[in-house]
Amino acid sequence: MAGLPRGVAMVLWTGTAAVTLGLHQFWALPVALVLHAIFAAATRRDAYFFDIFVRAARAQRRLSP
Numbered sequence: 269m270a271g272l273p274r275g276v277a278m279v280l281w282t283g284t285a286a287v288t289l290g291l292h293q294f295w296a297l298p299v300a301l302v303l304h305a306i307f308a309a310a311t312r313r314d315a316y317f318f319d320i321f322v323r324a325a326r327a328q329r330r331l332s333p
Contacts, residue, residue: 271308273318280304 269277284300287293310317 270304272304272311276307276311276318277304280307 272280280300280303284296287296307318314320
């Protein structure tokens with residue numbers, strides 16, 4: 269979706285819609301556009317960026333003894 273993986277775009281724009289329409293915080297739109305551009309650049313540079321990010325976030329934080 270416009271250069272982003274589908275899941276990332278859905279989370280970004282659903283959250284933005286909730287903040288913008290629900291709370292009437294229109295400053296969230298330019299922030300979301302900037303984040304979309306940054307995420308699209310990261311995806312363009314490495315297509316597996318978000319897959320690796322999710323895997324690293326779920327990884328065990330310490331080594332077993």
